[in-house]
Amino acid sequence: MPPDPSIRGGLLQGRALGLRYRLALPRAALRGRNGVRLGVGAGASLDFHDYRDYHPGDDLRHLDWSVYARSDREVVKLFREEVAPHLDLVLDHSRSMALDGTPKALAAATLAAACATAAEQAHCTRTVWLAGGRIDALPNSRDDPAAWPPFAFEACTAPGAALLHRTPAWRPHGVRVLISDLLWPADPAPLLSRLAGGAAALTIIQLLADEEESPAPRGACRLEDVESGDHADLLVDTTACAAYAAALARHRESWSTACRACGATFVPVTAERVVENGRLPALETSGLLEAL
Amino acid sequence: MLFAFPYALAGAAVVAGLVAVYTFRARFRRRPVSSLMLWRQTQRPRLGGAHRDRLRLPPLFYLELAALAALVLAALGPHIRRPDPGTLTVVFDTSASMSAHDETGQTPQVRAARALQTAIRQTGHARVRILLARASGPESATPAPPADTPARLRQVLCHDPGDSLSACLARASELSGPADDILVLTDRAPDAGTHLRPGVRWLAFGTPQANRALTLAERTWTGQGRESLLLEVTDFGTAEAEMPLRVAPLAGGPALFEGRLAIDAQGRARQRLDLPPGTPELVVELPPDALAIDNRAILVPDPPRPVAVAVQLDDAALRRVVERALDATGRALRDAAVPHLVVTDRVPSATAAGTPWHCILTTPEAPRLVRGPFLADRAHPLLEGVAFEGLTWSAGTNRLPGRVLLFAGNLPLLSLESPPRGSPILHLVSAGAGDALYRSPAWPALVWNLLQACADTQPGPSLRNLRAGITARFATARQASDVLIETPAGEQRLRMRGGLADWAPTQPGRYRMQIGDAHAEPFAVNFQAPAESDLRPRRQGAWGQSPDTERLRRTHRSVAWAAGLAALLLAGVHHGILGAIPRRGAAATGERSREA
Numbered sequence: 028m029p030p031d032p033s034i035r036g037g038l039l040q041g042r043a044l045g046l047r048y049r050l051a052l053p054r055a056a057l058r059g060r061n062g063v064r065l066g067v068g069a070g071a072s073l074d075f076h077d078y079r080d081y082h083p084g085d086d087l088r089h090l091d092w093s094v095y096a097r098s099d100r101e102v103v104k105l106f107r108e109e110v111a112p113h114l115d116l117v118l119d120h121s122r123s124m125a126l127d128g129t130p131k132a133l134a135a136a137t138l139a140a141a142c143a144t145a146a147e148q149a150h151c152t153r154t155v156w157l158a159g160g161r162i163d164a165l166p167n168s169r170d171d172p173a174a175w176p177p178f179a180f181e182a183c184t185a186p187g188a189a190l191l192h193r194t195p196a197w198r199p200h201g202v203r204v205l206i207s208d209l210l211w212p213a214d215p216a217p218l219l220s221r222l223a224g225g226a227a228a229l230t231i232i233q234l235l236a237d238e239e240e241s242p243a244p245r246g247a248c249r250l251e252d253v254e255s256g257d258h259a260d261l262l263v264d265t266t267a268c269a270a271y272a273a274a275l276a277r278h279r280e281s282w283s284t285a286c287r288a289c290g291a292t293f294v295p296v297t298a299e300r301v302v303e304n305g306r307l308p309a310l311e312t313s314g315l316l317e318a319l
Numbered sequence: 320m321l322f323a324f325p326y327a328l329a330g331a332a333v334v335a336g337l338v339a340v341y342t343f344r345a346r347f348r349r350r351p352v353s354s355l356m357l358w359r360q361t362q363r364p365r366l367g368g369a370h371r372d373r374l375r376l377p378p379l380f381y382l383e384l385a386a387l388a389a390l391v392l393a394a395l396g397p398h399i400r401r402p403d404p405g406t407l408t409v410v411f412d413t414s415a416s417m418s419a420h421d422e423t424g425q426t427p428q429v430r431a432a433r434a435l436q437t438a439i440r441q442t443g444h445a446r447v448r449i450l451l452a453r454a455s456g457p458e459s460a461t462p463a464p465p466a467d468t469p470a471r472l473r474q475v476l477c478h479d480p481g482d483s484l485s486a487c488l489a490r491a492s493e494l495s496g497p498a499d500d501i502l503v504l505t506d507r508a509p510d511a512g513t514h515l516r517p518g519v520r521w522l523a524f525g526t527p528q529a530n531r532a533l534t535l536a537e538r539t540w541t542g543q544g545r546e547s548l549l550l551e552v553t554d555f556g557t558a559e560a561e562m563p564l565r566v567a568p569l570a571g572g573p574a575l576f577e578g579r580l581a582i583d584a585q586g587r588a589r590q591r592l593d594l595p596p597g598t599p600e601l602v603v604e605l606p607p608d609a610l611a612i613d614n615r616a617i618l619v620p621d622p623p624r625p626v627a628v629a630v631q632l633d634d635a636a637l638r639r640v641v642e643r644a645l646d647a648t649g650r651a652l653r654d655a656a657v658p659h660l661v662v663t664d665r666v667p668s669a670t671a672a673g674t675p676w677h678c679i680l681t682t683p684e685a686p687r688l689v690r691g692p693f694l695a696d697r698a699h700p701l702l703e704g705v706a707f708e709g710l711t712w713s714a715g716t717n718r719l720p721g722r723v724l725l726f727a728g729n730l731p732l733l734s735l736e737s738p739p740r741g742s743p744i745l746h747l748v749s750a751g752a753g754d755a756l757y758r759s760p761a762w763p764a765l766v767w768n769l770l771q772a773c774a775d776t777q778p779g780p781s782l783r784n785l786r787a788g789i790t791a792r793f794a795t796a797r798q799a800s801d802v803l804i805e806t807p808a809g810e811q812r813l814r815m816r817g818g819l820a821d822w823a824p825t826q827p828g829r830y831r832m833q834i835g836d837a838h839a840e841p842f843a844v845n846f847q848a849p850a851e852s853d854l855r856p857r858r859q860g861a862w863g864q865s866p867d868t869e870r871l872r873r874t875h876r877s878v879a880w881a882a883g884l885a886a887l888l889l890a891g892v893h894h895g896i897l898g899a900i901p902r903r904g905a906a907a908t909g910e911r912s913r914e915a
Contacts (some may be wrong), residue, residue: 122351123354124353126351126352126353128350131353185354192761193412200827208353209355210353210354210356210357211354213354213909215571235353244377244789245348245350246341246348246377248348248349248350249348249349249350250350250352250354250355250358251349251350251351251353252353252354252355253351253352253353254353254354257355258355259355259358259359261358261361261428263350264377267358267361267719269358270360270361271360271361272355273360274361275357278356278357
């Protein structure tokens with residue numbers, strides 16, 4: 028499938044939007060390589076962290092001579108470590124993310140680029156993963172989003188199974204963000220438990236089009252699943268639309284509940300209203316991004 | 320309710336088409352979705368095998384269905400009956416041929432009455448107006464309820480020597496509104512080129528058949544008390560070589576003539592009879608045939624009415640000239656004690672009621688001979704048949720009183736003075752017996768016309784054997800306002816003006832005109848109308864049948880506009896709903912975004 032041109036536009040738009048934000052990082056359990064953000068452990072920063080007894084091999088420069096003079100104890104001063112946090116951005120690249128007639132692909136690319144750029148603004152390293160039947164890292168995802176290789180939403184399988192069984196080596200204590208429409212029939216709790224395992228923070232962004240959130244009555248239709256190719260003949264009237272809305276609400280509620288259970292943040296986003304007045308209100312409200 | 324265009328019912332197929340469109344459009348309309356997961360939760364579980372789903376259609380379908388149905392209804396042209404069916408004007412032919420019997424013994428009059436009864440029952444007109452097409456012109460019959468109108472038609476006497484259908488139809492058109500109907504009941508077809516406007520039906524009930532008729536019956540005074548009888552019988556299609564005829568006294572007695580007349584090549588037979596003096600009133604009869612009215616004629620004696628004349632002229636030569644002209648007419652009684660006409664050269668002292676006519680010969684002032692041109696009032700009966708061309712007249716400058724009947728240039732020669740209370744006075748410019756006028760043919764003709772005018776003013780009918788439908792003059796005393804006339808149908812009063820009245824009796828038979836208290840002048844009216852006696856061109860049929868749409872328009876009122884208006888309203892509502900759906904969706908989206 029040739030890459031969707033709207034994806035390229037979305038990446039550029041997301042990059043421009045991301046320059047206005049910084050990825051909001053949790054203080055607790057944040058780990059990473061040496062960097063500029065204070066970590067939770069002892070390190071080599073100038074901020075005092077703790078005392079501990081001297082052990083052979085410790086740097087004598089950190090020995091607190093004042094304490095030794097007062098108490099005749101050899102105590103070493105510990106300082107806060109400075110880390111460079113990491114963002115694992117998982118982007119659902121199944122076909123449903125580029126549903127015909129909807130701006131889902133554009134919105135997904137915008138969100139991904141915005142998050143990546145905001146992470147850059149927060150001095151975070153990052154890895155972008157494309158999740159479908161399997162999870163692969165997007166080449167050059169550490170670079171500017173404008174330099175990302177072209178990709179397409181062409182996976183024929185929702186990423187649910189891959190996130191549950193074929194997870195890659197996530198960076199421990201990093202920030203993880205999943206961008207997906209979450210439209211697959213599975214219990215979200217095990218998936219979120221596995222995704223949140225070892226992560227400092229997890230944010231689930233459910234991206235749906237307006238038509239998917241509140242479909243209009245269109246009479247009898249043959250509904251075709253763009254991923255599996257299955258179809259169902261259904262009369263899409265007001266009654267069916269109401270039932271659909273109720274089912275979607277239940278589905279969202281299950282994800283939201285599962286997110287709360289594992290400390291993750293659930294952010295529902297409508298593709299048509301991702302960007303409003305040059306900002307990303309949904310991500311701001313959820314606390315994923317901080318405005319500069 | 321009726322429909323002007325029943326074939327527009329085919330438009331109902333459009334409704335079926337709409338149902339088909341909605342039904343088939345509801346099938347296999349592809350719509351890609353991200354996942355069927357949520358949609359499958361909306362489906363009703365199939366328990367117990369296959370089930371039948373009720374066809375669920377959107378409200379717009381019913382709106383479109385109603386709009387289409389209204390359109391189809393409008394195309395059908397629905398009509399409802401008008402609350403007021405209007406007035407039916409019946410033009411009835413009263414000519415004598417309407418009373419002709421056919422082989423079944425029925426007359427066109429009876430069949431016309433029956434047809435009228437049917438027409439009234441079918442059309443349901445609340446008002447019926449009858450116009451009788453008399454030979455003298457249209458005549459309105461007494462109004463009657465519609466149910467009684469056929470019986471009224473049967474009572475009408477059909478004896479006119481002609482009809483006035485064209486004039487009557489024009490009068491009916493003037494009286495009728497655009498929604499009213501006109502029914503012409505006659506026994507002949509409309510004239511060629513007659514255009515019957517919508518709403519006019521022409522029904523003819525005549526039967527072509529043979530007939531014999533007395534087409535001429537005259538009783539002429541030949542002098543010395545003797546009379547002659549001239550009879551003409553015409554055969555209209557019987558193709559018989561001879562025709563029986565009988566002439567007998569009206570009061571009964573032996574026949575004066577009874578025999579068979581030979582028919583010539585033109586279908587006519589003529590018979591002339593010399594009647595001895597004192598012959599009473601006669602009746603001429605033919606054998607019965609299809610039309611009875613033309614088989615009989617009554618002829619009463621009609622001696623010329625003499626005019627008593629007094630000649631009071633001083634000029635002996637002129638007197639001789641005048642007396643010679645009076646004697647030549649054969650109807651002047653000279654030197655009567657009570658004259659009807661006085662020829663004089665002196666102006667009468669006074670005119671009063673009962674004074675005779677005067678003919679005053681006036682000497683011209685400053686006479687000079689004129690040769691014309693002569694300007695004559697040719698419409699006046701005194702100058703009928705009088706020619707003045709070539710005459711040399713001694714005219715003067717003196718003015719003549721009354722209405723000038725003859726000029727020579729600007730010089731008056733002859734005038735008639737009509738005093739309000741007295742008898743007329745004729746003024747004639749005359750220089751003497753040597754005038755060329757007295758040696759020209761104009762002089763005896765003028766004297767004849769003068770005597771005739773005097774005779775016409777004498778009490779009684781101007782002729783005693785009249786043709787039906789022909790206007791005759793009836794005279795009585797000048798001061799009488801009316802006169803009683805006994806007709807075959809009863810007594811009738813004839814209004815007089817100045818002692819004169821013109822009347823055209825149409826009913827054949829013997830009449831009596833009452834003059835004074837004890838004297839009555841008899842006269843007879845005979846039907847002599849060959850055009851009516853000839854029954855061969857009579858026709859039966861109907862003309863002026865309106866097209867169905869035209870008849871429908873006249874009896875019903877279209878309500879297609881209401882259906883069209885309903886369709887328009889429904890289409891407007893449909894358009895409004897279609898326009899409101901996107902706005903409502905956008906508003907809902909905006910509301911959701913505000914809530915977020």
